[in-house]
Amino acid sequence: MEIDVDYGVVPYFVLVLYNHDWPIYNCIDYVQKFGAGMLMSTLSEIMPKKHARVIDLVSAAGVNVDDWENVQGGPHKAAANPKYCYEWAFVQPKKVVVLNLWYEALVERNGKIVRDLNMRESAKEFGQLPYKAIWGLRALRMDKAIQKAINSKLPIRVILCSGQRRGIDQPKTIASKVKKRLLDLVPWTVTAYDWNTGQCTLTRGN
Numbered sequence: 045m046e047i048d049v050d051y052g053v054v055p056y057f058v059l060v061l062y063n064h065d066w067p068i069y070n071c072i073d074y075v076q077k078f079g080a081g082m083l084m085s086t087l088s089e090i091m092p093k094k095h096a097r098v099i100d101l102v103s104a105a106g107v108n109v110d111d112w113e114n115v116q117g118g119p120h121k122a123a124a125n126p127k128y129c130y131e132w133a134f135v136q137p138k139k140v141v142v143l144n145l146w147y148e149a150l151v152e153r154n155g156k157i158v159r160d161l162n163m164r165e166s167a168k169e170f171g172q173l174p175y176k177a178i179w180g181l182r183a184l185r186m187d188k189a190i191q192k193a194i195n196s197k198l199p200i201r202v203i204l205c206s207g208q209r210r211g212i213d214q215p216k217t218i219a220s221k222v223k224k225r226l227l228d229l230v231p232w233t234v235t236a237y238d239w240n241t242g243q244c245t246l247t248r249g250n
Contacts, residue, residue: 086152086157087147087150087151087152087157090147090157090204090226090228090248091147091204091206091224091226092147092204092205092206092224092225092226093224093226094224094225094226095222095223095224095225096225096226096227097123097225098123098128098129098144098203098225099112099122099123099125099128099129100123101142101203101225101226101227102128102134102142102203104227105134105140105142105201105203105227106136106139106140106142106201107134107135107136107139107140107142108136109122109128111128112125112127112128112129113125115127130182131144131182131185132144132182132183132185132186133182133185133186133188133189133190134189135189135192135198137196138196138198139198140198140199140200140201141189141190141192141193141198141199141200141201142200142201142202142203143186143189143190143200143201143202143203143232143246144202144203144205145159145202145203145204145205145246146204146205146206146209147204147205147206147224148206148209149161149209150204156247156248156249157247157248157249158235158245158246158247158248159245159246160243160244160245161244161246162241162242162243162244163183163184163186163187163190163242163244164183164184164187164241164242165241165242166179166180166183167179167180167181167183167184167187168180170183187242187244190234190237190244190246191237193234194234194237199231199233200231200232200233200234200246201227201228201231201232202227202228202232202246202248203225203226203227203228204225204226204227204228205222205224205225206222206223206224206225207221207222207223207224208221208223228248230248230249231249231250232246232247232248232249233246233247233249233250234246234247235247
C-alpha cells in the first residue's frame, strides 16, 4: 500500500508516536491532518527509540524489496540477505533514494539538522584498512546514490541509526553496532555537493 503524503511539515509528537510503536499509517494520517509551523528541528526529537529492521524501513520509504527474498531460506531470511541488509544506500529508480545516517554524526546548524560527509574520502580511508574493501565499495555506492538524487531530482529518505559507532582510526576496536533505527518522516535534500571532491551536505527538510 502506498500513500501520497506531503512530508513538508511533521508535528513533533508524530515521531514520538511512531517511536512508541504506533503503526506507520496512523502516523502518516497525523501528517496529513496537521499544518505548517510544526517541523521538528532539534536532534533530541528525532533520536531513534526502537530497533526496526532495515528491510521494513527501506520498504516503507518506497523501495521495492522483492529481490531480498532471493537468498537461501527464501522469504523467512529476506531481512538478513547480505546482498542488501548491510548496504548504506538504496535507490528506487525514478522514485526515491534512501540513505543510512548515524544519528550521532548529525549536527544542528542555523535551525536545521544537517550531515556533512564525503563518501569518496571515506572510501579511500576504508581501502587502507585490512579486509575492509567492502566498506569502501559501500561508501562509493552511497556517493553514487547521492548523485542520483541530484541528477534525477529524487527525494531522499533517511534511516537514522543509533548505537556504537567505530571510527575509521579505530580498526581494531569492536565493530560498529546499530542498536536503534528510525525512518525519518521528513525527507532530506542535498544542499551542497562538490562534484570534484564529493564533499556533501545533506539537510533535513526542504
